Amino acid sequence: MIAKVIVDVPANQTDRLFDYAIPKEWEEMIEPGMRVVVPFGPRKIQGFVISVVSESEHAKLKEISEVKDVTPVLTRELLDLGFWLTEKTLCYAVSALQVMLPAAMKANVTKTVVLGNKVNHEAAWVRMIENSGLKWDEFLSHFSHKELNRAIKNDELEVRYDVKEKTAPKTILSISAALTKDELRNEKEKMGNRAMKQQDIISFFLDNDGAISYKELMDVLDTTRSTIKSLVSKAILKEEEVELYRDPYKGRSFKPSEAMELTDLQKNAISPILESLENRQHGTFLIHGVTGSGKTEIYLQSIHRVLEQGKEAIVLVPEISLTPQMVTRFKSRFGSEVAVLHSGLSRGEKYDEWRKIHRKEVKVVVGARSAVFAPFTNLGIIIIDEEHESSYKQEENPRYHARDVAIKRGEHYQCPVVLGSATPSLESYARASKGVYTLIELLERVNKQAMPEVSIVDMREELRSGNRSMFSNELYDKLKVRLEKKEQTVLFLNRRGYSTFVMCRDCGFVVECPHCDISLTYHKMNGTMRCHYCGHEERFPSQCPECESEHIRFFGTGTQRVEEELTKILPEARVVRMDVDTTRRKGSHEKLLNQFGEGKADILLGTQMIAKGLDFPNVTLVGVLAGDAMLHLPDFRASEKTFQLLTQVSGRAGRHILPGEVIVQSYTPEHYSIEMAADHDFQSFYKREMVTRKQFGYPPFYFLAMVNVSHEELTKTVDVTEKITSFLKSKLSNASVVLGPVASPIPRIKDRYRYQCMIKYKTEPNLNDHLKEIQKHYSKDISRGGLQLTIDTQPYMMM
DNA sequence: AGCACGCCGACT
DNA sequence: GTCGGCGTGCTC
Numbered sequence A: 001m002i003a004k005v006i007v008d009v010p011a012n013q014t015d016r017l018f019d020y021a022i023p024k025e026w027e028e029m030i031e032p033g034m035r036v037v038v039p040f041g042p043r044k045i046q047g048f049v050i051s052v053v054s055e056s057e058h059a060k061l062k063e064i065s066e067v068k069d070v071t072p073v074l075t076r077e078l079l080d081l082g083f084w085l086t087e088k089t090l091c092y093a094v095s096a097l098q099v100m101l102p103a104a105m106k107a108n109v110t111k112t113v114v115l116g117n118k119v120n121h122e123a124a125w126v127r128m129i130e131n132s133g134l135k136w137d138e139f140l141s142h143f144s145h146k147e148l149n150r151a152i153k154n155d156e157l158e159v160r161y162d163v164k165e166k167t168a169p170k171t172i173l174s175i176s177a178a179l180t181k182d183e184l185r186n187e188k189e190k191m192g193n194r195a196m197k198q199q200d201i202i203s204f205f206l207d208n209d210g211a212i213s214y215k216e217l218m219d220v221l222d223t224t225r226s227t228i229k230s231l232v233s234k235a236i237l238k239e240e241e242v243e244l245y246r247d248p249y250k251g252r253s254f255k256p257s258e259a260m261e262l263t264d265l266q267k268n269a270i271s272p273i274l275e276s277l278e279n280r281q282h283g284t285f286l287i288h289g290v291t292g293s294g295k296t297e298i299y300l301q302s303i304h305r306v307l308e309q310g311k312e313a314i315v316l317v318p319e320i321s322l323t324p325q326m327v328t329r330f331k332s333r334f335g336s337e338v339a340v341l342h343s344g345l346s347r348g349e350k351y352d353e354w355r356k357i358h359r360k361e362v363k364v365v366v367g368a369r370s371a372v373f374a375p376f377t378n379l380g381i382i383i384i385d386e387e388h389e390s391s392y393k394q395e396e397n398p399r400y401h402a403r404d405v406a407i408k409r410g411e412h413y414q415c416p417v418v419l420g421s422a423t424p425s426l427e428s429y430a431r432a433s434k435g436v437y438t439l440i441e442l443l444e445r446v447n448k449q450a451m452p453e454v455s456i457v458d459m460r461e462e463l464r465s466g467n468r469s470m471f472s473n474e475l476y477d478k479l480k481v482r483l484e485k486k487e488q489t490v491l492f493l494n495r496r497g498y499s500t501f502v503m504c505r506d507c508g509f510v511v512e513c514p515h516c517d518i519s520l521t522y523h524k525m526n527g528t529m530r531c532h533y534c535g536h537e538e539r540f541p542s543q544c545p546e547c548e549s550e551h552i553r554f555f556g557t558g559t560q561r562v563e564e565e566l567t568k569i570l571p572e573a574r575v576v577r578m579d580v581d582t583t584r585r586k587g588s589h590e591k592l593l594n595q596f597g598e599g600k601a602d603i604l605l606g607t608q609m610i611a612k613g614l615d616f617p618n619v620t621l622v623g624v625l626a627g628d629a630m631l632h633l634p635d636f637r638a639s640e641k642t643f644q645l646l647t648q649v650s651g652r653a654g655r656h657i658l659p660g661e662v663i664v665q666s667y668t669p670e671h672y673s674i675e676m677a678a679d680h681d682f683q684s685f686y687k688r689e690m691v692t693r694k695q696f697g698y699p700p701f702y703f704l705a706m707v708n709v710s711h712e713e714l715t716k717t718v719d720v721t722e723k724i725t726s727f728l729k730s731k732l733s734n735a736s737v738v739l740g741p742v743a744s745p746i747p748r749i750k751d752r753y754r755y756q757c758m759i760k761y762k763t764e765p766n767l768n769d770h771l772k773e774i775q776k777h778y779s780k781d782i783s784r785g786g787l788q789l790t791i792d793t794q795p796y797m798m799m
Numbered sequence B: 001a002g003c004a005c006g007c008c009g010a011c012t
Numbered sequence C: 001g002t003c004g005g006c007g008t009g010c011t012c
Helices: A076-089 A093-098 A125-129 A136-142 A145-153 A181-191 A196-207 A214-221 A225-233 A264-279 A295-308 A324-337 A347-358 A369-373 A402-413 A426-433 A459-464 A473-485 A559-569 A588-597 A638-650 A672-678 A682-696 A714-731 A767-777 A779-783
Strands: A002-007 A017-021 A035-040 A043-053 A107-115 A157-165 A170-177 A237-244 A283-289 A312-316 A338-341 A364-367 A379-385 A416-421 A438-442 A453-458 A488-492 A501-504 A521-523 A528-530 A537-539 A552-555 A575-578 A603-606 A619-624 A661-666 A703-711 A737-749 A752-761 A788-792
Touching (some): A002 A035, A002 A093, A043 A107, A043 A157, A076 A093, A107 A136, A125 A136, A136 A145, A170 A214, A264 A416, A264 A438, A312 A369, A379 A402, A426 A438, A453 A459, A453 A473, A559 A603, A638 A661, A638 A672, A703 A714, A703 A737, A703 A767, A714 A752
Parallel strands (some): A283 A438, A312 A379, A453 A661, A619 A661
Antiparallel strands (some): A035 A043, A170 A237, A528 A537, A703 A788
């Protein structure tokens, strides 16, 4: 039998199936979806079995050298999904398969130098290598390449390739009886009055069935490891390696929760989803539900029905470590049926959660983007919460959008896909309006709470009236009132676009990164300036490098500065600051939130990460310090993002009994995305923004594709982009627009120039073929000439 | 990608 | 002659 294998070599020339003979002893057990180790040229690498056939065009086939799995890690459905992804995103097949598995399962090839058949006892390495071998790098640190090659030719040395997993399952030694109970009694009697401790242990196994760890047994019987060991050596007991799960939520109890009675509105909302479940028919549903409208309860009850049907559920959330409250809700409702997959887990923990799904020990998975590939085989529903979030788009190969994958899987399993958001993406809302998706509107809060009052403060006015601080008078007054009333405030600083750059006051010189076309960011912590793109770091200059003036200062607003100013103007306020610096450590995120939730602080100050999912009853004021910060980014979605962010943030206020208030500070208060967010008016925003999109030919009216070119030399970069642009222009219809070549918004990163070509189109059935042709045409320049080419068939990042 | 093979200039 | 540089082509 022959296995068709995709090898783990992400390159243009190896992106196809290779045939391997299956050794007789494995013929029965090798199945598509298993990982194997195969000889590939002179080395050994990992691969995925795609199919098993009986004939091959190739006369001489090498044999599979190792089988890595007992059961396939990828089902037929996932294999097919992988090839679909490859076609859709123009990535290598291995990349598409790899992305569906936890990173821990990616192969790690190690090379070891070992003695060959003819041992040269004179050689200096003989003693160093002995029988265990020497790591490749280590060998080369002592000897030259030349020596190694000569020794290999002379058969004195050889190179062994080991394909290992990055993380092995954690195991623990457990003890159980090796004999039947009668035999145990027999053994015990034979001991007579001697070895009383050992007899105790035997008694224990007479009374208890199953296995126990060394540690537990030692604790229970107050005995030692050696006593147990001696029973093992007598073959009365036996040791066994048992796989252990690292449980990231260990030791935490989740209060069981019961389903809540749905309001009439919620009942209406859930019924089309339940209908789809009963009919076992795929459909995509967009729940447009304002913040606090009870979307989560609808998710929970839909899943409940799915579980009753004996099926499984996937719930995607933008970044789950950011919303421990969400995990808690799912764990309390479904208990141990839930696996959690998010970026806060270690590689090993993710691997363990994945195995729980693979072994069907759980029925629900809650996780970030990649959880959409959870290896369930009887999917009943896929839910994507905060559907509009850009983190559902992966910005590296394969550049997929979780929404598309979810719908693809939903079609396969004939099950509903539910998208939920208070601020749906224009793409989804347009599809729902056209009837492609079923629109479910939920425009009232569960407890009939009014939406918070939002007031926009014109910061230009503040400046004119002499207030140069980052807090407007209105915000300051309201902050003071909250402190007096012992209510809490969330202060939101959108840092993007407002980073702290360093500028000379005399000549206007701005310090830029020498490797990237971007200004350096000042870091107060160690008095340095750092580049956010390449990590370049230099000391804060004492004088301007350009005009030697000493009036060189940093400008802009970081959370640190806000905190400083806050303590200056409101010294009595207790502030919790949340940003990348304070949440780097594992679990610190949750700790800070708990601190705030327990009322140990008055003000929660943070960046994007506090914008969503938080729900604290005592928060009655939300302040947005720079509401328009994102508006000026070079991105056609800037208005949409601003609207979404402001709506999300305002939703943090007054979610319970106390009414909430929101203050948005802005330098462009009249912009429609800010005004309409303040009015909680999604409909108007949608209509207004659609006009702009139509006018400029952007989604959802046009599809986009983006080709990014990067090279160390500017001329090469421009030249390639130019050729690609004209090639596409010649191939595509006149109704399509090919823009380029233009420099990227950041024209140089890490000493590489960056150019791009954007394609706007309505229908181009052969676009992917043309793009593939470009990929193929430049494959040599990519593998040797140092050219980088990224093709995104659904771009979300314009930078 | 990674590695071998082969062709060419430099040097013992 | 031989070493090592890099361009080329192959991997079932």
